[in-house]
Amino acid sequence: DGMIEVFGWKQMDFYNRGERSPDDNNNGGVGGVGGGHTNRPSTGTIIFPDQLNSFATSGGRSKRATERLTSRDEPNTDITSRFGNNNVNASYIPYNNVPMGATHYKGRLFVTMPRRRIGIPSTLNYIDLHKDGKQHSPKLHAYPDFETNYLNPNFQPNPNRIVSVYRTTVDACKRLWFIDTGMLEYPDNRVQIQRPAIWVIDLTNDRVLHRYEIPDSIVSTGRGLASITIDVFARECNDAFAYIPDLVNRQLFVFSLKSKRMWGFSHNYFNFDPLGGDLNVGGQTFRWDDGIFSITLGPYATDGYRAVYFHPMASNTEFVVDSSVLQNEANAARSDHGNDFQVLGSRGTNHQSTMHEYDPQTDVIFYAEIQRNGVGCWNTNKPFSAANHGVVAQDAQRMIYPSDLTIDDDGNIWVMTNSMPIFIYSTLDTNIVNFRVWRQNVFEAAKKTVCAPA
Numbered sequence: 262d263g264m265i266e267v268f269g270w271k272q273m274d275f276y277n278r279g280e281r282s283p284d285d286n287n288n289g290g291v292g293g294v295g296g297g298h299t300n301r302p303s304t305g306t307i308i309f310p311d312q313l314n315s316f317a318t319s320g321g322r323s324k325r326a327t328e329r330l331t332s333r334d335e336p337n338t339d340i341t342s343r344f345g346n347n348n349v350n351a352s353y354i355p356y357n358n359v360p361m362g363a364t365h366y367k368g369r370l371f372v373t374m375p376r377r378r379i380g381i382p383s384t385l386n387y388i389d390l391h392k393d394g395k396q397h398s399p400k401l402h403a404y405p406d407f408e409t410n411y412l413n414p415n416f417q418p419n420p421n422r423i424v425s426v427y428r429t430t431v432d433a434c435k436r437l438w439f440i441d442t443g444m445l446e447y448p449d450n451r452v453q454i455q456r457p458a459i460w461v462i463d464l465t466n467d468r469v470l471h472r473y474e475i476p477d478s479i480v481s482t483g484r485g486l487a488s489i490t491i492d493v494f495a496r497e498c499n500d501a502f503a504y505i506p507d508l509v510n511r512q513l514f515v516f517s518l519k520s521k522r523m524w525g526f527s528h529n530y531f532n533f534d535p536l537g538g539d540l541n542v543g544g545q546t547f548r549w550d551d552g553i554f555s556i557t558l559g560p561y562a563t564d565g566y567r568a569v570y571f572h573p574m575a576s577n578t579e580f581v582v583d584s585s586v587l588q589n590e591a592n593a594a595r596s597d598h599g600n601d602f603q604v605l606g607s608r609g610t611n612h613q614s615t616m617h618e619y620d621p622q623t624d625v626i627f628y629a630e631i632q633r634n635g636v637g638c639w640n641t642n643k644p645f646s647a648a649n650h651g652v653v654a655q656d657a658q659r660m661i662y663p664s665d666l667t668i669d670d671d672g673n674i675w676v677m678t679n680s681m682p683i684f685i686y687s688t689l690d691t692n693i694v695n696f697r698v699w700r701q702n703v704f705e706a707a708k709k710t711v712c713a714p715a
């Protein structure tokens with residue numbers, strides 16, 4: 262029965278746009294100035310490379326705009342909003358706020374805003390569904406608070422602050438996990454403010470439980486750490502494993518909460534498919550080479566381990582490995598993984614997927630599919646094949662670029678569609694709805710599709 266539109270925004274807005282920024286001058290309290298899209302305190306200027314500034318003044322599109330592009334090229338390096346605000350120190354530039362992730366837990370919908378442009382007041386946010394759930398375009402609250410999300414204009418590192426988050430997940434122990442990339446991914450000007458870090462927040466009291474800085478021996482920067490999946494048994498919360506796909510370096514990282522150790526696997530199956538990178542989304546034609554992107558977990562087997570499903574984004578193929586392989590750090594050092602990593606098969610042509618998730622009630626994996634502007638599915642009790650890949654929802658106007666798909670404890674699928682390719686390669690029309698959140702119960706979603714449980 263398709264997906265139900267829950268929220269829609271022309272542009273995102275916040276309860277705290279950064280007007281009252283925390284005072285970094287150790288004067289205590291909340292300093293800063295009041296009113297409008299004010300400048301940040303003049304304690305430092307934001308550094309931009311010359312070409313960005315020249316582009317801003319020239320106002321033209323970069324020469325590259327006509328050449329084929331990859332996800333690494335972002336011709337619209339227009340650092341200033343086309344709509345009014347040309348102050349690079351502005352804390353809130355509406356046009357630049359493109360939401361990426363959506364995760365629901367007990368009345369709060371966590372929405373991420375990765376810092377890929379200037380003017381983003383907070384990168385980790387939530388919508389209070391009890392208070393604001395009836396609005397069509399609710400404002401965002403910073404999570405866990407504005408201070409933790411504050412970006413110091415001097416780009417000073419601060420372990421108590423979050424720089425940029427792509428997606429979040431909630432585990433079986435009521436904890437929110439995410440990766441702070443520590444990086445401002447401004448076009449042609451990536452700035453690594455601080456080490457990328459794995460954060461764990463207790464959702465029963467909003468207190469930070471862990472912040473694990475990812476060592477340089479694992480990754481040099483936080484680029485490409487865009488999602489995280491947690492493997493934990495509810496009764497053994499400290500014995501949790503986090504699986505982290507790196508879409509840029511094409512590695513699968515494993516973090517053990519118990520041992521606080523991290524290791525990484527390399528495998529050809531993490532690479533993008535050269536025949537799967539030509540994309541046409543929202544009227545934009547481009548070529549991306551994003552590798553392993555999303556990881557989801559099947560049910561526990563009798564040995565206490567489970568299937569770990571994964572796929573690169575620029576690909577139509579699904580793969581699987583057993584969690585027992587990933588949890589053994591010694592395996593990461595192997596030059597040959599034998600047959601441990603397996604090909605499941607192809608979902609069909611133009612079935613490139615960002616995020617997917619397994620639902621334990623229906624045994625169905627649901628896929629966010631960017632070329633089909635919608636949601637697909639596969640019932641894991643059936644052979645993996647294009648014929649057994651179903652269509653849950655499709656809408657070429659309203660579901661452009663599903664950037665996240667998550668399933669909550671109540672068996673509801675949540676999808677964010679954010680029109681991202683239009684933002685990157687063209688210009689969003691701020692007079693129409695560009696961002697939407699969708700919801701559907703897993704049984705309703707699978708009904709009338711080839712994925713329907715027997």
Ligand SMILES: O=C(O)c1cc2cc(O)c(O)cc2[nH]1
Pocket residue numbers: 332333361427446484485486487508509551
């Ligand atoms: O979440 C995504 O879609 C995403 C994150 C990310 C980071 C990055 O450095 C890229 O080059 C692409 C990209 N896509």
